[in-house]
Amino acid sequence: MLRIKNLEAGYGKLRVLKRISLHVNPGEIVTLIGANGAGKTTLLSTITGLVRATAGEIVLKGQNIETLKAEKIVFRGCSLVPEGRQVFATMSVRENLVLGSYVQHRQGKEQLREGIEYIYDLFPVLRERKAQLAGTLSGGEQQMLAMGRALMAKPALIMLDEPSTGLAPLVVKNIFRIIERLREEGNTVLLIEQNAKAALKVADRGYVLETGKIILEGQADELLANRDVQRAYLGRDVKEN
Amino acid sequence: MYWDEKNECMPREDLGQLQLERLQSTLYRVATHVPFYRQKFKELKVDPDGFRSLSELTSLPFTTKQDLRDNYPYGLFAVPLRDVVRVHSSSGTTGQATVVGYTQNDLKTWANLIARILTATGVTNDDVVQIAFGYGLFTGGFGMHYGAERVGASVIPISSGNTKRQIQIMQDFRTTALICTPSYALVLADAMQELGINTSSLSLKYGLFGGEPWSEAMRQEIQNKLGIIATDNYGLSEIMGPGVAGECRECSGLHLAEDHFLFEVINPETLDPVRPGEIGELVITTLTKEAFPVIRYRTRDLTRIIEEPCPCGRTLRRMQRVLGRTDDMLIVKGVNVYPSQIEHILFEIEGTRPHYQIVVEREGRLDKITVLVEVVESIFFDEMKKQREIIETIKRQLASELGIGVEVKLVEEKTLERSDGKAKRVVDKRKL
Numbered sequence: 001m002l003r004i005k006n007l008e009a010g011y012g013k014l015r016v017l018k019r020i021s022l023h024v025n026p027g028e029i030v031t032l033i034g035a036n037g038a039g040k041t042t043l044l045s046t047i048t049g050l051v052r053a054t055a056g057e058i059v060l061k062g063q064n065i066e067t068l069k070a071e072k073i074v075f076r077g078c079s080l081v082p083e084g085r086q087v088f089a090t091m092s093v094r095e096n097l098v099l100g101s102y103v104q105h106r107q108g109k110e111q112l113r114e115g116i117e118y119i120y121d122l123f124p125v126l127r128e129r130k131a132q133l134a135g136t137l138s139g140g141e142q143q144m145l146a147m148g149r150a151l152m153a154k155p156a157l158i159m160l161d162e163p164s165t166g167l168a169p170l171v172v173k174n175i176f177r178i179i180e181r182l183r184e185e186g187n188t189v190l191l192i193e194q195n196a197k198a199a200l201k202v203a204d205r206g207y208v209l210e211t212g213k214i215i216l217e218g219q220a221d222e223l224l225a226n227r228d229v230q231r232a233y234l235g236r237d238v239k240e241n
Numbered sequence: 242m243y244w245d246e247k248n249e250c251m252p253r254e255d256l257g258q259l260q261l262e263r264l265q266s267t268l269y270r271v272a273t274h275v276p277f278y279r280q281k282f283k284e285l286k287v288d289p290d291g292f293r294s295l296s297e298l299t300s301l302p303f304t305t306k307q308d309l310r311d312n313y314p315y316g317l318f319a320v321p322l323r324d325v326v327r328v329h330s331s332s333g334t335t336g337q338a339t340v341v342g343y344t345q346n347d348l349k350t351w352a353n354l355i356a357r358i359l360t361a362t363g364v365t366n367d368d369v370v371q372i373a374f375g376y377g378l379f380t381g382g383f384g385m386h387y388g389a390e391r392v393g394a395s396v397i398p399i400s401s402g403n404t405k406r407q408i409q410i411m412q413d414f415r416t417t418a419l420i421c422t423p424s425y426a427l428v429l430a431d432a433m434q435e436l437g438i439n440t441s442s443l444s445l446k447y448g449l450f451g452g453e454p455w456s457e458a459m460r461q462e463i464q465n466k467l468g469i470i471a472t473d474n475y476g477l478s479e480i481m482g483p484g485v486a487g488e489c490r491e492c493s494g495l496h497l498a499e500d501h502f503l504f505e506v507i508n509p510e511t512l513d514p515v516r517p518g519e520i521g522e523l524v525i526t527t528l529t530k531e532a533f534p535v536i537r538y539r540t541r542d543l544t545r546i547i548e549e550p551c552p553c554g555r556t557l558r559r560m561q562r563v564l565g566r567t568d569d570m571l572i573v574k575g576v577n578v579y580p581s582q583i584e585h586i587l588f589e590i591e592g593t594r595p596h597y598q599i600v601v602e603r604e605g606r607l608d609k610i611t612v613l614v615e616v617v618e619s620i621f622f623d624e625m626k627k628q629r630e631i632i633e634t635i636k637r638q639l640a641s642e643l644g645i646g647v648e649v650k651l652v653e654e655k656t657l658e659r660s661d662g663k664a665k666r667v668v669d670k671r672k673l
Contacts, residue, residue: 003258005258005261006293006294007292018290019265019290019291019292021258021261021262021265022262023258023259024254025255060463072465112539127268146334163381213269213290214262214265214266214269215266215269215270215273216266216270217266218265218346222346222349225345225346225349226531227320227321227323227324227344227348
């Protein structure tokens with residue numbers, strides 16, 4: 001689905017991504033964990049074309065996309081749920097969803113209605129709030145709306161940037177349940193999280209990003225069992241020293 | 242039948258991506274955690290962060306058995322000892338041994354790789370697996386054990402030796418799969434013949450053999466005598482133990498676990514890669530090992546990589562059965578023996594000359610090793626008692642050094658064959 005080789009990117013003279021190689025297979029949840037400033041969001045921005053790659057390649061469904069413009073990449077089937085939700089606050093829930101279907105604009109009204117119904121089934125709370133302004137939703141609801149909006153594009157790959165940030169524990173749990181549901185529905189997910197434990201529990205595989213480099217790759221359960229990961233990201237008590 | 246179809250039958254292109262990703266993180270890991278590699282990279286001006294393609298592999302330094310010895314015991318570990326849950330040691334000797342460690346994840350990977358080769362032979366959770374490899378520091382017994390448990394088979398951890406008991410248990414417990422060295426399989430077959438046991442009355446179906454070089458003729462003999470399907474598997478403790486490669490039912494080459502290791506074949510003289518399909522020394526780089534990652538380990542084993550796809554459907558390439566060694570190491574009864582070890586002991590013993598010859602034979606089914614030692618004339622002609630003493634001393638010391646029994650014969654000075662002034666140290670009479 002997605003294959004990245006030796007990707008480098010940065011802002012001006014600042015090299016943020018030093019040499020990233022990773023892949024996401026169809027139907028997989030792959031998580032990328034790493035501390036603040038490791039380059040997680042930069043990587044997503046580079047994949048979506050918001051930041052230009054300075055070296056390396058990004059292949060989506062067998063085609064190189066690293067030189068394409070951001071809006072073209074969305075059309076290729078790669079959607080991003082940005083950090084901090086970023087829903088259109090002054091528009092209604094339904095309007096947000098309709099906007100998300102923009103890349104599918106050639107579809108008929110019937111398909112659009114079905115698409116929205118599908119999102120409402122996935123997130124029943126959005127149906128209840130469909131006429132409400134998005135800005136009045138709670139954080140968790142906004143997160144669901146942002147995910148729903150991305151799904152409206154029927155993406156081949158959906159990328160989630162820190163979906164649990166700033167949410168109450170119970171809501172976080174719910175969000176992760178939905179991510180698992182996404183996989184059951186056959187979606188391919190690249191999940192970026194600081195909540196490494198929760199992310200690794202839902203993911204199939206994972207990568208550990210540190211100062212712009214992938215330092216570890218593995219099955220999610222292996223990463224959970226890796227002592228370095230435990231010490232650095234899972235808050236394991238290191239009393240044994 | 243596959244244990245891990247997704248990885249065993251992965252498209253080669255996907256495999257290449259996975260190998261690159263894993264190699265990049267392995268290089269980062271060894272450069273960060275293993276001073277030996279940090280130093281080597283510095284010397285060779287290798288930038289571990291600059292590694293961009295598998296074709297750059299040849300720019301990386303080799304690791305040799307000597308490097309492992311120099312860093313005895315824990316010098317090459319990439320994790321703190323508290324993360325290591327198992328330690329194995331190769332059949333070496335005091336000061337010469339090499340130590341390898343495993344994290345929890347390493348053990349899991351290992352068990353899965355063994356499960357692959359067991360499944361490839363046909364072993365399932367319905368089988369009763371008799372493991373007649375030595376349990377202990379040797380990786381054979383425990384390695385196979387955890388893999389067989391992973392498959393869900395009923396495991397009999399009988400360990401090596403005591404042939405009669407092996408046969409008794411094989412009959413009583415209705416063993417369906419035998420795991421040992423190929424030569425021991427023949428010992429069992431012969432013993433059964435002597436005891437008048439009809440092998441067709443056994444439940445035995447499969448045999449997975451490894452730990453020493455063997456031949457196609459031996460396979461036929463084992464298959465005929467025991468009435469089983471016999472497959473070859475390959476591994477070495479420095480890399481992981483058994484499970485590095487193993488045959489499928491096609492029995493024409495051992496599938497390499499390429500998702501966990503990178504394999505190269507080099508010319509042992511020039512150290513350059515050989516052309517695809519040519520014979521050379523196998524060099525292995527680990528891709529997923531946590532505790533004991535190794536970069537370009539020179540196995541000293543001669544083989545070639547078979548590039549043609551296998552009819553079994555696995556996309557993992559195969560290597561031909563090991564054809565020999567590039568160094569003078571002997572594998573006797575599954576134990577690695579270096580002539581230099583024997584030499585070292587002989588030097589310490591008074592009255593012997595620095596000329597000796599090691600003769601390895603196969604007596605019946607078992608390897609026998611005889612050391613011919615030149616002694617000073619006075620001892621040879623005069624003192625019978627002194628002779629016996631010397632023989633006993635050498636025997637005792639060799640046995641404790643090598644871990645296997647050795648015959649010793651004293652010969653007169655200058656009777657051992659010399660070519661170009663250089664003694665012929667090893668005579669291997671075994672026909673493998």
